[in-house]
Amino acid sequence: MELHVEALFTHDRNMRLRTINEPWPGETPAPQFFLGRTVEGTTVCRFRYDLPEQLVEQMKLLCADEPLVTDFRTKPKHLTSYMRLLQGERFTMGPCFLIPREAEPTMQVVSVTRENMLNYLHGGFEWLISEIDYAQPCIALVIGNRAVSICRSVRITSRAHEAGLETLETFRGRGYAAEVVAGWAKAVREVGAIPLYSTFWENSASQSVARKLALNFYGVNFTIL
Missing domain, CATH: 3.40.630.30 (Gcn5-related N-acetyltransferase (GNAT))
Structure with a gap:
């Protein structure tokens, strides 16, 4: 999950989100908040650089209380609180996968x-x-x-x-x-x-x-x- 968020967004020296890490020219602002929940029960959270520190600390406590995930359709435990604190209008969510070495093409590419x-x-x-x-x-x-x-x-x-x-x-x-x-x-x-x-x-x-x-x-x- 650390590798995933590192690939998705650029970070400043304080590990705050800056932009979407697109390889082509141009910059798109990062979302306010990223939460990565893992099957092991650990969480990775990141916050955009312009969010107040007091708000960030409050949300970190909620992130630490998230349970492990077994079904990618399960929404975060504290979804309502996250949306309220950030005055968020919409969210995105989805499963993350590692592609194993065993994955090999069977057709010519x-x-x-x-x-x-x-x-x-x-x-x-x-x-x-x-x-x-x-x-x-x-x-x-x-x-x-x-x-x-x-x-x-x-x-x-x-x-x-x-x-x-x-x-x-x-x-x-x-x-x-x-x-x-x-x-x-x-x-x-x-x-x-x-x-x-x-x-x-x-x-x-x-x-x-x-x-x-x-x-x-x-x-x-x-x-x-």
């Missing part, structure tokens, strides 16, 4: 780079061309010389990468997403980092990929915007 991107990024993935140098590794499954499913690094630190997964709508439901995630994880390990995969609690398609690859569930992330 390719690495997409600046050198070969024009061969593959057409017919639906043109938008990725401007980001290709930043979101590496980028692994694709190609049908008819056209990328139809892609997994790439969308949050990057020296220790861990977070997966970003996209499959063209007409090619969904064929198992391609699991193939590119497995190929991407292998490429991330080859550069010496740990491949992490997370999604939202309502994204059943992404959860299906996690089940197919038997990813290791380690906790649930929760943010208040």
Whole structure:
């Protein structure tokens, strides 16, 4: 969970959240609050730099009282208090997974780079061309010389990468997403980092990929915007 939050957001010297850690140019403010609950019962909490210290200390006490999680659909014990204290309007939540070494693609996948991107990024993935140098590794499954499913690094630190997964709508439901995630994880390990995969609690398609690859569930992330 420490690796996960480190990959998701930039932090200042006091470990306060600053921005979303997107690898491409531009800055998006971080949420007010991040809570990571784990299957071991530990919690990781982070707060945006502009929250008052007294409020932060109050919330830390609540975070320490969160139980372990076994079901990613279980909301935080102190959800109501968090929302009230931060005057939050909405929250996000979802399961977090480690991709094991055993995850291997069974279909042919390719690495997409600046050198070969024009061969593959057409017919639906043109938008990725401007980001290709930043979101590496980028692994694709190609049908008819056209990328139809892609997994790439969308949050990057020296220790861990977070997966970003996209499959063209007409090619969904064929198992391609699991193939590119497995190929991407292998490429991330080859550069010496740990491949992490997370999604939202309502994204059943992404959860299906996690089940197919038997990813290791380690906790649930929760943010208040």
